[in-house]
Amino acid sequence: MKTQTLTTLSALVLGATIASSAWADEGQAEVGPAKAAKESTHFTDYLDRDTVLGGKFSTWVELASDYVFRGESETNDGKIPSIKAAITWTHSSGIYLGYYGANNLFPGDDAEGNNPHINAVWGPYVGYATNDIAGTGINYNGMFFQYVYPGDRDSNYLEMFNYIDKQFGRFNLKLEYSPTITDWFGVEDLQSHNVAIHPSWLLPYGFTISGGVGYQFFDNSGPSLDANGDGKEDIDWVHWNVGLSRNVYGFNVDVRYHDTDIKKGEHDFYGFDSNHQIVDDRVMIAVSKSF
Incomplete structure (x- = not known):
């Protein structure tokens, strides 16, 4: 009985792992801190660009x-x-x-x-x-x-x-x-x-x-x-x-x-x-x- 229960739990964990991998492989976005970190990186990358809408900014004083x-x-x-x-x-x-x-x-x-x-x-x-x-x-x-x-x-x-x-x-x-x-x-x-x-x-x-x-x-x-x-x-x-x-x-x-x-x-x-x-x-x- 104990062996059967362990086998069932192992199957559930393996199934969850495979499902999680499949979910990620289908391009689903991260959630929680991982998602926030990735979006923050995208935002700072946008701020660091030299061009905006095909043009560049310059200043003169x-x-x-x-x-x-x-x-x-x-x-x-x-x-x-x-x-x-x-x-x-x-x-x-x-x-x-x-x-x-x-x-x-x-x-x-x-x-x-x-x-x-x-x-x-x-x-x-x-x-x-x-x-x-x-x-x-x-x-x-x-x-x-x-x-x-x-x-x-x-x-x-x-x-x-x-x-x-x-x-x-x-x-x-x-x-x-x-x-x-x-x-x-x-x-x-x-x-x-x-x-x-x-x-x-x-x-x-x-x-x-x-x-x-x-x-x-x-x-x-x-x-x-x-x-x-x-x-x-x-x-x-x-x-x-x-x-x-x-x-x-x-x-x-x-x-x-x-x-x-x-x-x-x-x-x-x-x-x-x-x-x-x-x-x-x-x-x-x-x-x-x-x-």
């Missing part, structure tokens, strides 16, 4: 003595240093999207001569870049950027940047046309256009000299913008810059001179004692890094 955009200081004549950052996801097809942010300081009417409502600009962007179009060596990069001013949403607007460039040995020539899609700074029926040329030259010892000359002009089908009352709208301007840059200890260091043709007392946007300082000529230094 910059610290500068000023924030100059088309000849105008966006930190109220360099009252505060400029900090910029962007994160971009780029697909192998050339499509990219990301988010940009920076601090800024506009002239205004508070006790310190600043605009108390605007101290930052950020926003999303989406674009497409392609190289060597039809074997010509010409490259294109187009991007929509939504300016968001968190303290003054009425000033938000959308702009499209368009660049074509071509390399000629050590010399690169880039052309730009950038129109606004919505009203510039929220000014009713005011459309902005910027056309510019951006040459650069690779110098010996890793230095690059680069610059730009641009013309910011407007189409105004809204209210009169003759702010100084001289009978005509002076709202367009020319801006230019030239600078020297080099990689230093993994950082890009850029020293640049900026200026415009805006004259005090004549320009209807930046010709006044309260804001002309932001379009004066200036030298700025910037240190940036991409990851």
